[in-house]
Amino acid sequence: MSEWLKEHAWKACVRRKAYRGFESRPLRHAIPETPTCFGAPLNWLRGVGEINIKIGRDQKKAQPILKESDMKTKNYIAIEDKYGAHNYHPLDVVITKAKGIWAWDVDGKKYLDFLSAYSAVNQGHCHPRIVKALQNQAKNLTLTSRAFRNDQWPLLAKELCQMTGFDMVLPMNSGAEAVETAIKTARKWGYQKKGIAQDKAEIIACANNFHGRTIAVISFSTEPLYRKDFGPFAPGFIVIPYGDAQALEKAITPNTAAFLVEPYQAEAGILMPSPGYFRKAKEICEKSNVLFIADEIQTGLGRTGKLFAYEHEGFKPDMVIIGKSLGGGCYPISAVLSTNDILGVFKPGEHGSTFGGNPLACAVARESLRVIKEEKLVKNAENQGKYFLKRLKALKSKHIKDVRGKGLLVGIELKPAAGGARRFCEALKDAGLLCKETHEHVIRFAPPLIIQKEELDWAFERIQKVFKDFET
Helix, strand or coil: CCHHHHHHHHHHHHHCCCECCCCCCCHHHHCCCCCEECCEEHHHCCCCCCEECCCCCCCEECCCCCCHHHCCHHHHHHHHHHHCCCCCCCCCCCEEEEEECEEEECCCCEEEECCHHHHCCCCCECCHHHHHHHHHHHHHCCCCCCCCCCCCHHHHHHHHHHHHCCCEEEEECCHHHHHHHHHHHHHHHHHHHHCCCCCCCEEEEECCCCCCCCHHHHCCCCCHHHHCCCCCCCCCEEEECCCCHHHHHHHCCCCEEEEEECCCECCCCCECCCCCHHHHHHHHHHHCCCEEEEECCCCCCCCCCCCCHHHHHCCCCCEEEECHHHHCCCCCCEEEEECHHHHCCCCCCCCCCCCCCCHHHHHHHHHHHHHHHHCCHHHHHHHHHHHHHHHHHCCCCCCEEEEEEECCEEEEEECHHHCCHHHHHHHHHHCCEECEEECCCEEEECCCCCCCHHHHHHHHHHHHHHHHHCCC
């Protein structure tokens, strides 16, 4: 090793306090032939400390390490793209703070959130009452597992049943877990109550559904993207067209245990069936002793202007799946609601979850439900939804094929010639409005249920301008 390299290598290590035991010794007598820094031979090191050691006559200053407080949007995106799996395609906005309906990115820009984390933030971001409930519970008890009882789960169970009119509830964490729970419940009920032969139970679902990402759930998905390279799939599922009562009646056999359906298909592009469809479907299910399961994970708890979307048709399902805003945007929790006769099929050990019904989630959910009720968010969603939908329907653009929705769940379907919804969502993001495309040609709007008329007008002005800009 050259004397020049030894000297500068030693100085680099001293500055990092890493050179082992030679700091106070004369340099030329202390350096061994192959000195080490952090246990590695110095001739293997590059960029140690404040300098880059390079074989040769030149040396360069190393690029300073970027502090987290100095990072910008492009820095976070680069890190995420390098280290995170690419199973999402988010808009290029990095949110660092949110309050109510507003969000701020790491560069300081302010946005109106028009997606609400796919309806998980119905009560608004960081609602002070919900955050306080979370903090208070986190100080006392967060998890016991279901091996022991806690003082929050019984109260949530009672309050949920009283609020919804069901007899019994089974708690889980994510929406997909709750759907899996409903499927297991329906099958078990089919064997124990209906007398279906073992392992022959069937569940009917609808085309264009979105019930989650598990293997069982994508087994009855009709979206190729969700299924490709994930087989083999679970048997026991029949898929029929959405909104077709005759197809449902025809698909039912003695082995049919349940009909699983979203009242409104949000992920499919805010699709809604013809009036009367669900009442007819419920009559068909009752006649054939088939359970009607409503997946209200996105549409429930006020989103459509009713506590549950099925209420628009004046009937009651046998089982309801809820999640997302049950946790107030602060903690994941989901649940299955039903009757004693249906959920009573479970015995200890047959189904469960370590975190399901944990006291932290339950405390958050209890306050989340109180906020929905006491702040009259369901009624606000109904009133503001009618107003906003009327304004959107009056929007004139050669790119718009249809505008549809219920409450504050609204979709603008674009014509194929519009070039896809993604570029519209990106332009709206640049204008300060955060929304997301779904199924290529639909822009989905779903703001927090606390939003008011003035804020909807603010959003409409930006939507109108973006469509005007794309006219040319």
